[in-house]
Amino acid sequence: MVLGHDLRRRAFLTGTLAAGAAAALPLAAATPAPAAEPGIADCATWGARQPSSPLTLVPAPPHKIIVHHTATPNVTDLSRDQAFRLARSMQNWAMDDRRWIDTGQHFTVSRGGFLVEGRHGSLAALRGGAQTVESAHCTGQNTLAIGIENEGTYSAVDPRGEQYAALVELCAQICGQYRLRPYQIYGHRDFNATECPGDRLYALLPQLRRDVAARTGGDPTAPVWPLLHNGDTGDRVRALQHLLVRRGATVGVDGSFGPATEQAVRAFQTQVTATSDGWAGNQTWHQLVVPVRRGDSGEGVKATQLLLNARRGAGLTVDGDFGPGTEAAVAGFQSGAGLTSDGLVDARTFARLLA
Ligand SMILES: [Zn+2]
Known part of the structure; x- marks a missing residue:
């Protein structure tokens, strides 16, 4: 979710209120499996509008994945239709309210575990493995990071198990195609002053890195940074x-x-x-x-x-x-x-x- 506009988007997308019915997460490490491409519905499939201007392709793979939550209600409609409705309303918000040229993020994971393409070209770039579609999901990182939105608000509850499992599959696919390492999965709040992706989803990121590492191999340990301030030397x-x-x-x-x-x-x-x-x-x-x-x-x-x-x-x-x-x-x-x-x-x- 884009910094500072969570409430506006929440208002724009208001549907039913959160039902608090999130299922418990399966926290056991996922069983290693071949990285088959998870079914990602492309823009044509969910009825996207055309971008208002040509999109920019960065001629390099991304450095990282950034995880978001949409800060929309935790709906109980888990259908594919709901995933597509969300995709359309997020694109409308991005283009009509924010005046962006297209959806901000590259991919979205619905509460029901459906995966959809966000910004046009994201899926083709992923399949090619060599380019990044410039995006609008995290200030300072939009040419460097793949942005994944997770439908819902995860400040006080965890994502549903199906949704989390779909997120693991998507991240494993992105890491495989772009040769990223599992520790290169971050939360939006690692970069911008924002609550996104919510305390609960953010707290799940070490588990997400481990679950992706179980699929793709590689070390999931994320960097730890020193804190420097006025008076420090060296x-x-x-x-x-x-x-x-x-x-x-x-x-x-x-x-x-x-x-x-x-x-x-x-x-x-x-x-x-x-x-x-x-x-x-x-x-x-x-x-x-x-x-x-x-x-x-x-x-x-x-x-x-x-x-x-x-x-x-x-x-x-x-x-x-x-x-x-x-x-x-x-x-x-x-x-x-x-x-x-x-x-x-x-x-x-x-x-x-x-x-
Ligand atoms: Zn965000």
Whole structure:
């Protein structure tokens, strides 16, 4: 659900009130199964309107999946027709109220466990595995993340078992097609100042990562970020400053978290609609970090190099060029930290470098 508009959408979509009849979740790990494509109803099947403008295809796979709830009533109508009605009303809300060119999210999971395509092209891009349809579900992440809406409001109750099982299948399919790792599944509140996807669904995300990992393989352990604030000093602050510079801040990279760094953090948080508190924590790191690998260059590489020097005495020149020396140092760090030794600095490797 899109930040700040939950109540408007809730009003727009009001149907029957929540019946509080959510079924208990099967929390046992899912049985490994071939990743057959779950049946996702495409836009034509549910009667979508055409987009108001051409959609943008990002020529790269996404980095992550972001889970939302629709903040609509927990309906007791579990039919396919209800899933399609929801898809149409969400598209109408997005296009008529928000003036977006199409539905915001890529996919939706109904209370009855039906899967539908949201924004046009999402299903074709998923099948291709190499492109991402630019979306409108999470400020700061719309070119980087697949957005999944779950019908209902999961602040005080869990999703229904069928709905959760369909979400697991969809996430496994997305991870398989885009070669994502189960720990790259997040909740909307990891990025923006929002209650979405509700306390109960958010609390289920570690289980979701484990259940997806049981299907696709891979480690489901999500990154844990340090909390940095005014008065802190050292290499972690220096790394933060490099990432802020990468995003356009004019802050000195001096390893000292003073008023200028705090102001830069606040400005960045406002820009990406994260909680604007001037502290660099979960939302801020998630928004700042992008994967870097051999061949990349720039401030994100500098941050990686200085942390490799600090953690491993790698002796790298902090020049922002990710060459073979940096790659070897990354692989060595990963091996020592019990991570997959692939030389790719994604969010989890970067978080371990900061730890
Ligand atoms: Zn959301």
